[in-house]
Amino acid sequence: MIREGFRSIKTHGFMSFATVTITMACLIIIGSVALLSVNIDALIKDLENQNEVVAFVDENIAEESAAEALGSALAAVDNVESVEFVSRAEAMDNFMSNYDEDLMEGIDETVFRHRFVIHLEDIAEMAQTKAALEAVDGIVKVKAHLEYADTFVTIRNVVSIITLVLTVILVFVSVFIMSNTVKLATFGRREEIAIMKMVGATNSFIRLPFVVEGLVLGILGGGLAFLAEWGLYSVLTGRLMGTLTGSFITMVPFKSVMLPVLVFYLGTGILVGVFGGVNAIRNYLKV
Amino acid sequence: MVRMNDVTMVYDSSGTVALDSVDLAIQDGEFVFLVGPSGSGKTTLMKLITGEIYANAGTVIVNDFDLSTIKRRKLPKVRRTLGVIFQDYRLIDNMTVYDNVAFAMRVVGASNREIRKRVPYVLELVGLEGREKRLPSELSGGEQQRVAIARALVNNPRMIVADEPTGNLDPVRSLELMLLFEKINEMGTTILVVTHEKELVNAFNKRTITIDGGHVISDGMDGYYSYDIE
Numbered sequence: 443m444i445r446e447g448f449r450s451i452k453t454h455g456f457m458s459f460a461t462v463t464i465t466m467a468c469l470i471i472i473g474s475v476a477l478l479s480v481n482i483d484a485l486i487k488d489l490e491n492q493n494e495v496v497a498f499v500d501e502n503i504a505e506e507s508a509a510e511a512l513g514s515a516l517a518a519v520d521n522v523e524s525v526e527f528v529s530r531a532e533a534m535d536n537f538m539s540n541y542d543e544d545l546m547e548g549i550d551e552t553v554f555r556h557r558f559v560i561h562l563e564d565i566a567e568m569a570q571t572k573a574a575l576e577a578v579d580g581i582v583k584v585k586a587h588l589e590y591a592d593t594f595v596t597i598r599n600v601v602s603i604i605t606l607v608l609t610v611i612l613v614f615v616s617v618f619i620m621s622n623t624v625k626l627a628t629f630g631r632r633e634e635i636a637i638m639k640m641v642g643a644t645n646s647f648i649r650l651p652f653v654v655e656g657l658v659l660g661i662l663g664g665g666l667a668f669l670a671e672w673g674l675y676s677v678l679t680g681r682l683m684g685t686l687t688g689s690f691i692t693m694v695p696f697k698s699v700m701l702p703v704l705v706f707y708l709g710t711g712i713l714v715g716v717f718g719g720v721n722a723i724r725n726y727l728k729v
Numbered sequence: 730m731v732r733m734n735d736v737t738m739v740y741d742s743s744g745t746v747a748l749d750s751v752d753l754a755i756q757d758g759e760f761v762f763l764v765g766p767s768g769s770g771k772t773t774l775m776k777l778i779t780g781e782i783y784a785n786a787g788t789v790i791v792n793d794f795d796l797s798t799i800k801r802r803k804l805p806k807v808r809r810t811l812g813v814i815f816q817d818y819r820l821i822d823n824m825t826v827y828d829n830v831a832f833a834m835r836v837v838g839a840s841n842r843e844i845r846k847r848v849p850y851v852l853e854l855v856g857l858e859g860r861e862k863r864l865p866s867e868l869s870g871g872e873q874q875r876v877a878i879a880r881a882l883v884n885n886p887r888m889i890v891a892d893e894p895t896g897n898l899d900p901v902r903s904l905e906l907m908l909l910f911e912k913i914n915e916m917g918t919t920i921l922v923v924t925h926e927k928e929l930v931n932a933f934n935k936r937t938i939t940i941d942g943g944h945v946i947s948d949g950m951d952g953y954y955s956y957d958i959e
Contacts, residue, residue: 453823634821640779641884642809643836645802 812881
């Protein structure tokens with residue numbers, strides 16, 4: 443019966459080709475939108491990370507080592523991703539590198555406070571985290587750009603909703619198109635099924651080659667779509683990185699999303715191929 | 730063999746009474762013509778025998794299977810004892826003559842060895858030797874019908890049921906086909922032929938059942954109707 447499935451793919455060459463091509467096209471469209479969404483999300487995350495919070499140490503703690511010791515208390519605060527200590531000397535150096543040296547004449551580093559540059563896990567909770575950081579003993583002031591954080595969170599939410607809706611719509615449309623192609627492929631074979639029934643074939647005998655066929659075509663469609671997506675993505679990444687935009691944007695490498703993309707493509711291909719085929723012939727079996 | 734007792738068939742959708750209290754018996758080894766005008770109930774009777782439809786009342790027994798009570802999943806067993814032939818041949822266009830016949834054996838789980846042995850024998854029996862690799866579209870109507878007969882015969886059925894098998898053939902080919910049926914019958918297979926063709930029926934001295942308006946109106950050896958129906 444497995445051989446029947448393979449033989450049927452060969453015999454119905456054009457419809458097999460159509461099924462694989464349509465499955466492939468639909469999967470590439472869904473995959474591209476999903477990858478675009480992953481990249482936008484990564485880009486926003488990247489921008490969010492540049493939005494740092496600065497916690498200033500009490501002036502009375504002049505000793506550098508004492509100030510630095512506060513780092514562990516800050517790191518223990520919820521939502522804190524990383525804590526980096528900046529001594530008053532380093533702070534002055536940083537400042538001076540941005541301004542004219544003459545401006546700083548006669549001013550020494552004691553004007554600056556020891557400080558910590560903190561990155562957060564989720565900037566949506568920036569206000570709460572800021573309050574928690576201020577509550578840490580030895581910290582007198584926390585500077586955080588709450589207004590930027592709000593903007594980023596809004597953008598991220600809007601983008602997430604748009605891509606989610608788009609992906610769901612595309613999945614529905616694609617499953618509809620793919621199952622209709624499978625239906626069309628089996629429609630031409632209703633006569634063959636009727637003949638099989640008339641000479642005494644059992645329903646499982648008729649169904650099994652369709653399962654094998656759906657499985658093979660699904661794997662083929664999903665696999666080819668994966669390879670095509672990989673190729674397209676790599677070409678696009680290469681081109682983009684070569685341009686000016688590339689210096690601002692870092693694209694997620696395909697290798698890091700490879701597995702979920704492969705699983706989704708093969709899974710959808712097999713599901714549509716097998717269940718689409720079996721479902722489509724159900725009516726023809728009732729004779 | 731076929732045994733019908735008090736069989737009534739009314740189609741739900743139209744309310745048409747296709748068969749009305751029909752009693753009928755065909756013994757193993759018989760050659761029977763079933764005749765009657767269009768809409769007389771011939772096709773319904775055929776479908777009851779092949780298990781495509783179930784009677785509303787009465788019992789239908791085919792080759793020892795009681796089709797009035799049989800479960801759908803058991804139908805393949807009944808059909809393996811029957812060889813069904815249609816007016817429009819119903820061959821699979823993209824399969825060769827050999828594959829069209831071998832396909833019927835594969836469906837019932839025959840081994841490749843059995844297929845290789847049996848198919849050439851049956852093709853020779855119906856006079857199609859040397860045409861194994863042709864596609865149905867490359868054959869004449871008569872030859873296509875012979876492929877259909879070979880397919881019906883290949884699993885060695887107890888009975889062959891042919892629905893207007895000569896409907897698309899000229900008189901000479903029709904006669905040849907009937908002679909082939911006669912030959913198959915002589916080998917022990919029961920034959921039931923549904924037909925319209927008066928000359929053909931009268932050329933053979935066989936039992937003829939006439940059906941009209943859902944009733945059996947004559948059953949005997951006196952050829953096509955003792956009176957004109959059409």
